Amino acid sequence: xxxxxxxGAGDADAGDxxxxxxxxxxxxxxxxxxxxxxxxxxxxxxxxxxRLPVLLAISAGGxxxxxxxxxxxxxxxxxxxxxxxxTFWINVLGSALIGVxxxxxxxxxxxxxxxxxxxxxVGVLGGFTTFSTYALDLRNLLEREEAGLALAYxxxxxxxxxxxxxxxxxxxxxxxxxxxxxxxVPK
Numbered sequence: 001x002x003x004x005x006x007x008g009a010g011d012a013d014a015g016d017x018x019x020x021x022x023x024x025x026x027x028x029x030x031x032x033x034x035x036x037x038x039x040x041x042x043x044x045x046x047x048x049x050x051r052l053p054v055l056l057a058i059s060a061g062g063x064x065x066x067x068x069x070x071x072x073x074x075x076x077x078x079x080x081x082x083x084x085x086x087t088f089w090i091n092v093l094g095s096a097l098i099g100v101x102x103x104x105x106x107x108x109x110x111x112x113x114x115x116x117x118x119x120x121x122v123g124v125l126g127g128f129t130t131f132s133t134y135a136l137d138l139r140n141l142l143e144r145e146e147a148g149l150a151l152a153y154x155x156x157x158x159x160x161x162x163x164x165x166x167x168x169x170x171x172x173x174x175x176x177x178x179x180x181x182x183x184x185v186p187k
Contacts, residue, residue, distance in 0.1 A: 061123015099168030
């Protein structure tokens, strides 16, 4: 039984041909998972010459976000049998900031530097928010037979994060609309 070669192996010209034709290569994988390869402006964000800066921006942002999360968790550790408030608020705050960021840079035709979203959105906020610590906290609560607390944490985190990103995006859009009506548009 033979295995298929890895995506892109042996077809170095496939990506070039797709780029020249203006259509994304079906085997191409975005470096930044938030990039829609069907949108030309987003596809250009990770074009051949831009891959290293995007990866470096994501990496640097990820380090900063993870260090900030670690500092918060060290400052406010959760004692056994208690609600993991630090991780909960990290994820809610990070979700709210993602809502603000995306409303500011991805809507209404506003443009930001091409590395803002990879650095801040994917890197800093991706490193700051944490699914792995959320899952570990949840597992620890269940292992200690704190089922009610685990259920509150599981549901509360999802509801809190979804509510935070929605509220932050709506509030940011409203602020941008008010500023635009007054003549000052945030860039």
